[in-house]
Amino acid sequence: MSAIEDTSALPAEAPTRRLPSPRMLILWALIVTFCVVPFGLVLAISFGQKIEGAAWEWAFTGENYLRFFVGADWPESRTTLYLNRLWYSIYYAVIAALIAVLTAFPFAYLLTRLSRRAQSRWLVFLLATMSLSEVFIVMGWDILLSNRSGLPMVLRETGVTAWLKDVGWFAQLREWGLANPRDVKFKTSMVATVLTMSYLVWPYAVILLYPALSRLDQSTVEAARTMGAGPWTVMRTVVLPTVRLPLVGTVFLLFVFLLGTYVSVTVFADPSQQTLAISVYEAVRGSTLNAPFGAAQAVILLITGALCLWLGRTLVARTGTPA
Amino acid sequence: MTKINRRSLLKSTASVGGMALAGSVLGTPLIAQSRSLKVGSYGGYFEDSFKSFVYPAFTEATGITVESVTQPNSTDWLVTMQQATRAGNVPADISLYSRDSLIKASRIGGLLAPLDASQMKATENLDGYFRFEDSSGLIGVGAMSWFTSMVVNTDYVDTPPESWADFWNSEQYEASLGISKLYNSHFLDIVAATFFDGQETFATNDGIVALVEKARELKPNTALWWSAESQMEQSIKNGDVIGGMYYHDVSQLMAAEGFPILSHFPKEGNPQDYGSWCLSAISDKAAEAQEFINFSSDPATQALMSRQIGTAPLVDRSKTDLTEEEFAAVSGTPSIQPAYEAYLDNETFIKETWDTMLGTS
Incomplete structure (x- = not known):
């Protein structure tokens, strides 16, 4: 009994230093499961191949990255979309x-x-x-x-919209896309x-x-x-x-x-x-x-x-x- | 053999009745002996209406109980079914697919089982267009259809336009329209029907570019490029937009609730879309499925769906007992048939050309 106790007591320090504690293991498992694996999947899928008229399949192509910069129809046409x-x-x-x-x-x-x-x-x-x-x-x-329930309604009811039309600023708002012919939007x-x-x-x-x-x-x-x-x-x-x-x-x-x-x-x-x-x-x-x-x-x-x-x-x- | 044991008859009818209730209300698993069928449909108001009106009528007519399965939509469901088929266990015997998903499924292959038309006499009521056949046979039968139509807010627009072309008039519609933002929501089909040669224009890339360029001219008049139905609903109710494109059935419901909205069929018509019933390739319920599709194709069932769900019937109005008013509430003429094949064959090009038109100034 005492011999067993001795041997178990002695190296007890060493393994704990070498092996990470269970808490650390759980933490790492969580990080891997919820961060590394999903990101790895996204990265792997990003090299996949689209099949026209259907879905996509696993592949290793840089097309998707190229498409980002020049569009799918390049070199016939180019898009900066x-x-x-x-x-x-x-x-x-x-x-x-x-x-x-x-x-x-x-x-x-x-x-x-x-x-x-x-x-x-x-x-x-x-x-x-x-x-x-x-x-x-x-x-x-x-x-x-919204037009009927919000700020455009307030501006209309208080006469601000009519005033904007009178002084001519309304046209400028229309130019900026902040008005239709009737109200500000x-x-x-x-x-x-x-x-x-x-x-x-x-x-x-x-x-x-x-x-x-x-x-x-x-x-x-x-x-x-x-x-x-x-x-x-x-x-x-x-x-x-x-x-x-x-x-x-x-x-x-x-x-x-x-x-x-x-x-x-x-x-x-x-x-x-x-x-x-x-x-x-x-x-x-x-x-x-x-x-x-x-x-x-x-x-x-x-x-x-x-x-x-x-x-x-x-x-x-x-x-x-x-x- | 012909002797019917009264007790067993009672037992089976009771179980069918009980099952119908359980199946339609709770969607519980069914016992093997009774005849049953798992049918998919788009979740929400749509599926609820099917569970309340259509499935019980089917069970009453055939004794087959229906377990309703919720589909998010067509495209996502196709992916689900593709994976499930590979795994050898599908969640639904019959699925509801839009025509483009149906064609996609046919091209992917091995997903749908051919149906036996001789077992479904009622499908003869449907126009051939709604019975989709590929090399394996009849794989999709139309279930119901719906229109995306021209809508106007009657507080601002006295008489609805004669033609879609009127929307291009900036004098009247500057920054005032709501149009769908999605490339395949059939706005391009409207442009093709109004200014070009319809579906044919989709055949070449040049044709597609011409369609998209014509749509570009509508940008100054479009205040809202909507992606969710609710956006357009709010905007037209509020007068943020005074017209545009929206679903015919929902517009009719809004008009019935007293909102100043008019769904209108201009001279070019409105795009008509439809859903098809399709049998899974690995389902062992072919007989039940065919009975269901036969039931669904019956003019009485088509009329039931129009009344209760607001979908347009796929059979002639004369075959149904729908009144002119009831029919007008769910349908109209002429109908524009979308260029489904082109949207699939050339999907990346059409989507990117459309998105570039919208996404860059």
Whole structure:
């Protein structure tokens, strides 16, 4: 008995160091099952071959990637359709993330100045709004921007539309696609798309900025004020530099989140300004059953997103060092 | 042998009756002895109406119970059935396919079993177009059809246009129309019927480019390129658009609810689409399936579907007891027959040409 006890006691240390703990094994199994395998599948499918008039089959072809840049009919004709969509994916995500952070920042800053009780009420409210799904939010904005029930109705009933027609600005709105001959219209428009997208992530922006702003040492602000700095100077030279990193981080996070926005774009964007997310969905679930091309587009979107983040980080790091 | 045991008769009728209820309401598995059939249809209002009106009538007429199977649509279901056939166990004996999916299935091969027309006398009521045959025989029989029609909001448009061509008039329709965004939703068929030679124009790439370029001219007048039915429904109700293309049956329902919507057949007509019943190649219920398809092709059943589901009958109105009003609510003339073959043979080119027209300025 004692001999057995001895031998089991001695090497006990060694295996635990060599073998990962069960917890780590479970973690790795989860990562592999839910991240590596699905991504590997998407990558593998992206090299598949479409069969005209039917579905697709496993293969190893670069056609889907080539098609992304020049179109399926190349070299007879060339289309920039998918590059155009990639551009709008990035454009919307950047603009909407910036708008959300720029408007959420003053709000979050003022929020930290409120009493504890008021702060927690606001935070609970914001957390609650996060439970609203994209579909729900888009439905709401759809009603708010509709001709009979929303903003166009308000503008018509208050006489603003008639006034716009009188002064001649209405023609300009028609030119911009923001009016039909009768009323102003926001569906479909870039205004509505970007508005809804930034609205979608606005609570996230506040929640992400709040911790950094609430940890801000108020004595530095007060010191700057007593030395004669105006509120704007304080904001520019004290507050903003302190929260620069969380601020940039929030923009990045929202950017990534917004890259895949689907519902807002399908409902509010004109087809000439739609994103790659729509194109991926149409390829995979649409009647052509072209999963390989959908997968190739998804891979390109992912790579572009990663490149944007890397570029953003490099830029921030470079501008950050002298300061 | 001819002696009928009263008890067993009672038992079997009771079980059939009970099964009909269970099968149609709950979709429970059925006992092997009774005759049964698993029938697929598009989920939602459509399938519910089948379960409430059509299947019970079939069970009453034949004693065969129906287990309803939910199909998301035609194309996804085709993929499901393809995989299931390979695995040797299909979820439905009969599936409902649109004509393009039916042709796709025929080309993939090994998915559908040929049907015996001599066992389905009632199918003779249907036009030959709705009985689809390939090299293996009759593989699809029309179930019901529906139109995508020209719609206008009567608050804004007094008299509906005589022709689809009127929609190209920017004086009247600038930024005011709702048209489907999907390349195969038959808008190109409308363009072909209005300005070109119909289906023939789809035969060449040049023809397709010409169709798409004609559609491009409608861009300034289109306020909404819709992809989901609900988008168009909301927009035309709200006056965001004052006209466009939409489903005839749903428009009629909206008009019946008091919305100022008129579904109209202009002189070129409206595209007619239809669904077909198809028997799985590995189903062992061929006899039951044929009885079902025979029942479905009966003018009385076609009329029942028109009244209860709002689909257009595939038999002449004169064969049914539908009144002129009832018929007008679900159908009209002329009908534009979509260029299904071209949409399949040349799907990548048509889709990309169409998407490029819409997706780049």
